Amino acid sequence: MSPAISSSGMNHAISFRGITRRYPGITALDDVTFDIAAGSCHAICGENGAGKSTLGKILAGNEQPDSGTILLDGQPVAFKSPREALAAGVAIVHQELAFCEHLSVAENLCLGRLPTRSGFIDRHQLATQAAALLATVGATMDPARPLGTLSIAEQQLVQIAAAVGCGARVVIFDEPTSSLSEGEAKRLYDLVRQLTASGVAVIYVSHRMPEIFLLSDAVTVLRDGRHVATTPTSALDEAALVQQMIGRTLEHYFPAHVGAAPGDELLRVEYLSSRGRFEDVSFSLHAGEVLGLAGLTGAGRSEVARAIFGLDPDATGSIFVRGAAVQIGSPRSAMDHGIGLVPEDRKRQGLVLSMLARENTTLTVLESLSRLTFVRRDRERALALGHFERLKVRTGLLESPTTALSGGNQQKLVLAKWLAARSSILILDEPTRGVDVGAKAELHAWIDKLASQGTAILLISSELPELLSLSTRVQVLRAGRVAGELPREQADQDSVLRLMAGIA
Amino acid sequence: MTSSLKHTAQSVIRAQSFGLAMVLVILAGVLTAVSGSHIDPMTGASVNNFLNAHTLLQMATDTSTIAIMAVGATLMIISGGIDLSVGAIYAISGVGMAMVLRGIGPMGPVTTVLVALLTCLAISFLCGLANGIMTIGLGVHAFIITLGTMWIFRGLAFVSSRAESILVPTPLTAVTKASLGLGATLSPVPLLAMLAVTGVGAVFLTRTVMGRHVLAVGGNAEASRYAGLRVDRIRLGVFLWSGITAGIAAFLSAGYYGSATSSDGTGYELYVIASAVVGGASLQGGKGSAISSTLGALLIVLIRQAIRTLHLDQNYEWIIIGTAMIAAVVLDQGGTRLLARRMAGEASASSSRTK
Missing domain, CATH: 3.40.50.300 (P-loop containing nucleotide triphosphate hydrolases)
Known part of the structure; x- marks a missing residue:
């Protein structure tokens, strides 16, 4: 157990007190209260829709809670924007990387505080600053490269460098390894350890069991927007954690x-x-x-x-x-x-997000559901409905915008498309x-x-x-x-x- | 029973065209109320200056050209492209038709109309084909290709007609100005053509495989390709439709006004795009409606009519139309965002209930 945990009550970098966030029709976070120790890696787990990302967004100033307070080093804070959060030392590394692809690594790193000399960008100074920032995270890429030419792992490094460069004392990682290979993930783990060792509190939102146990000192589980438990990682095993997350035990099976x-x-x-x-x-x-x-x-x-x-x-x-x-x-x-292909990038290659869930399900086979080019709506609906039922997607979502579905349900749509194509x-x-x-x-x-x-x-x-x-x-x-x-x-x-x- | 009624009411309100239709009704109501009336010298009855068959049909005729082309533009914008050459296709189709008829000489009335219609459609089809082949084959953005062909097509019309205004034979005027029993001064054919094209466009988009494919390609071309759609073929089809609607509009106008010149339809491409955009079509692709685009065209014409009916200074026409267009799009986006948030809220609420 890490020392930060054992001295609980002393060293809290972040305390959530009764955080509640409602959206029309749903309570994303419901009276969530727990503490995160300075210099520790604190994992936040839960199924999609459990409220993990919302919590991260609130802490990073992207959203504001309806009620409740956040204490940063014991002081209540209420960030109105990511800029305010960053100024207070709270940075977030996103699932979706938000960068200007056509600008260079250096320009992206220093965007918002570009060094200038008599009104023009000081290129020399820019390159020096960027190289220094990249060195802190052990990145070796050329700061002059356009960001769009970097791999996702490299782009993530740039994002982390930007966070650390701002003097962040709290860094939120939202599903950081979801697009990384095993080797790249390992390097990220090292970086997380390096950050915690230097006293930074890392909040690590993840689905992946192995890395939660590898990295974290404590785990907070959210379910349906409610705080389920905050437990030292050493007191948990995988089965217990899954049970906390889904509220039931998951059976292991041998594939038939x-x-x-x-x-x-x-x-x-x-x-x-x-x-x-x-x-x-x-x-x-x-x-x-x-x-x-x-x-x-x-x-x-x-x-x-x-x-x-x-x-x-x-x-x-x-x-x-x-x-x-x-x-x-x-x-x-x-x-x-x-042959059917469920592609790796569901949002770019797998789904037409502007269409309804039903329309995505039948896209591969629409011609066979038509007569004289007119779509037979009854047959289309019946086919989509059948696949929703088989894949256990709530049939009420049939006519919902695809963007309103959770990641898991979206992935089931992509699969359904190819099941429909037989x-x-x-x-x-x-x-x-x-x-x-x-x-x-x-x-x-x-x-x-x-x-x-x-x-x-x-x-x-x-x-x-x-x-x-x-x-x-x-x-x-x-x-x-x-x-x-x-x-x-x-x-x-x-x-x-x-x-x-x-x-x- | 009541819940299904409520459901129907809800889906009507949520329909893309509902807000726009309400705006049109309110604007028309205001115009009727404030425009005053005059005494018809023939019958002695009091006639509202706005709400009378003559004014309304004239407005419909003014709208029809833009609206018919706007249906093609809607498909184009939904597919993620844009066609700046429709005004020029409109001109070259009209001029080409008039020249072919002049070259052939007198024919029977039915033959004349058929030859005219086929010529218009053929020329506009070829223009659309040229746009499509160049855009897809050369991999250049449609904006650039159709900006080029906008000048090329109009230049061809200009050179081949030597900038003359060419008269078209009377059978064409007889067809497009037919009163269909409504009285000698009323001609509903452009209105009916507009309704027909809009109806076909709406059915195409909402009920056919091809229409769904256009929506898919515009929403996400890469995902559409991964789903086995023939993306290039679908986009080429959209270029053809965009051209052909300009051809239909050219046929109606040349007949209605009795002549065609190479400067016809200058700047129409922008009215057409404005109509589609006011009707809620997204320039990012994947979203739009034929009915809404026609209503959008109607809104633009109605605003112009309002300026005349209310005796406002006509010099302000462009300023008012520009402002109205931006306002319409901003309001539509705001409404869409609100609706999306609500539906997303409902969806996540209902999915969390299952757990």
Whole structure:
């Protein structure tokens, strides 16, 4: 147990006292009270909609509570804007990175306080300041690079550098690793430890169990906007934490499809290559199998998925569907061969957010629901309704704007789209990213169920536990090449990680 | 029973066009009240200066050209594009039609009308095709391509007609000015054409596969591609519709006014876009309604009519229209945001109840 916790009542960086925040029709936070110790990492957990992000936003000045007070080092504060919060030493590192993509790293870092000389930007001074800030978080990128050319992990580093550079004493991380690979996440963990060691209080909002136990000194669980418990992490195990989060116990199960013998070969890929992305990737995929594709970010996993789905015009090599060589030049032709793709970026690639939930569900199959180009609304509604019921999405949400759905429900919509298309070959790219524990378990059960029913599944996931528990076999990519393939029995965390990183 | 009634009432109020329709009704009511009346010299009856068949039909005729093109522009804006060349397509279609008819010489009335209509549609179709192929094939933003073709099409019309005003044969005028039994001075054909095009546009957008695909592509082209939609083909179709609506408008106007010149429809593209935007179409794509765009066109014409009816200084017309357009869009966005917040609140409230 960390010393900050044991001296409870003495060293509180932040105290929430009766924080309540209502939106029309819903209470996002209901009388939430707890303390966060200085120099500690405090995790905040809960399902989507539990109020974690709202709490972060209130602390960072993006939103104001309807009632209740926040004490910063014992002094009541009420931030009207992120700017005020930042001035008081409270910074937030967002889920969605808010930056000007066309400006340089340095300009983004110092935006709002650009150094000037006689009214013009002092470029030299700017570069020096930016380099100093980047050094504090151990980042090595060129400050003159346009921000848009950086990877998500690098952009996040810039965001953290900006926070630390402002002299932040409290840093809120909102799902920081949801878009990072395992290696990048490790570096982030080091940074978090470095921050807490220097006395900064870190508030860490996350879904991921392993990192909560790895990093945090204490865990606060919220459920439906209410404070459930604040517990020292050392006094918890995973099962207990999940129970606090969902209010019931989650059963562990052994995926059913693993026991069954695989069926016919549905997809075979031979020497698939795309210049600068991946080279000579080959595998075969049978009905009823889940082939896990592991690798670090940049190893080429999503790129392989895109190539199979007809989204990479540079791809060469052969693709066989049910034993016959096929040419796939567009997602349309991939669909015609029974292939479906649940893409990694649900908001950009998976959903049309301006449309209703129903309309997204039926987008892939609208033509088959029409007569003489007129959509048969009864059939459309019936189809969408059926999938909502099967996937346990509340049917009242059928006609809701897609943006109003939680991450878990949105992800179910993307899956429903391909269930509706009756895809026999499903590529799932990070199917549970940014999804709460409850919905995640349901999605895992669905992957297992689909495989048991004879669907061939290619599963890409940066969460090794997920990949290992669901896959029949695991193929590992490293720097665009196949590093090895392991059957389920031999695929454990250690062996897969070694292949991913290239350590023999 | 009462709850379903309440539900219907709610969905009517939430409909995109409801607010705009209310504004139009109120404005028309005010105009009727303040415009005064005159004595008809023929019948001796008192006639309201605004609320009479003649003024209303004239307004509908003024609206029809813009509104018909605005339906095409709505599709275009929903798909995430823009078409600045519709005014020029309107001119080149009218001029081209008039020249073809002049070249062929006298024909039977039915043949004349058919040849005229087909020529207009063919020219506007080709213009739309050119816009679409260049925008999609060259990967240049529609704003730039159609800005270029706006000048090219008008220049072609100018050069080929030598800037003459070309008369069109009388059968065309007979059709577009037909009174359809309403009395010699009334001609409802432009109004009916406007209603028909708006109706087709509304059905296309809300009921057909193609219409849904346009909404999807405009909302998120990448996600649409990932869902197997043929994005380029859908966008090309939108360019064709945008051109063809300009062709239909050109056919009606050339017939109605009896001639066509290369300077016809100058600046119409902006009225057309303004109508769609006042009607709630989002320039970011993914949102818009054919009915609302027609109401938007009607609002612009009604404001112009109000200036005349109320004997305001006509020099202020542009200032008033500009102000009204910005106000309409700001109000619409405010309303949309409010509605979205409420619906989001309801959705999360109902989803949290399930837990």
